[in-house]
Amino acid sequence: MNVDDIDILCDKETALLTNTKLAGYLVEKVDYKESAKFKSYYGKFLIEGIGVEIMGDWQILDAKQTWSKMYVADADSITHVQIGTLSIPVTKISLELELFARMGRWTAYQKLRKQVDKVPAQQGLFWQKKPFNEKPLPQAQ
Template identity: 25%
Template structure:
């Protein structure tokens, strides 16, 4: 994948936010969703940078970035997803932090876990994302049409 295939907005938000995440998060974290798909080489539209983190790190970021926090935004899908959520405004696009994200499966809430992380270099910044196979597994577990479409794009790479 060539880095110039990424949008300038994605480059901008990575440059502005990832070094801060690396500095302030104490637990492992990973970029998921459309941004991770784009970083893996899929041609997808990216509207925000989704970060899967611990609840403790989500709380830490909320305390560190009160002026960046978008308190008016409410994520969709509360029947399927729950987390310690915060949306922050950064150059390029928002950063959405999901502390201990859970997915409501067939019978109960289950933690969304990433079992295989790779790092993608964007302008000398190492960005952790799930491996392609892990992204496909996670997206398919989400079950929404947009997630299934992203999984197919990743599968085609």
């Protein structure tokens, strides 16, 4: 899988704070935005040539035309990956899969699911005991 940018999922306050903390990298100011499929405190930054998208209190409109809960990357939805002496908080793969499914992005869902299935030792780092929506996640085919 190729990575084009970095998506940062956070709450409203953190999203708005990035306007001042990352002001020198600002491409699109973080502000409340609503589209046909999403609503959040959204903005863009460019840091050393890498695009960074901020999404605070992010919600997704699903195929049933229902807005999801607010996604904020709270303690239950993140894990930490150790790189050298640096501990980096990242969203659990179970959340990434849930988000792809909610958005109807089945190709991305299947790519990620297959990637995780290839490396069984990593599964324990990312899978939580029960999915966020209390229903089993669909299996990639």
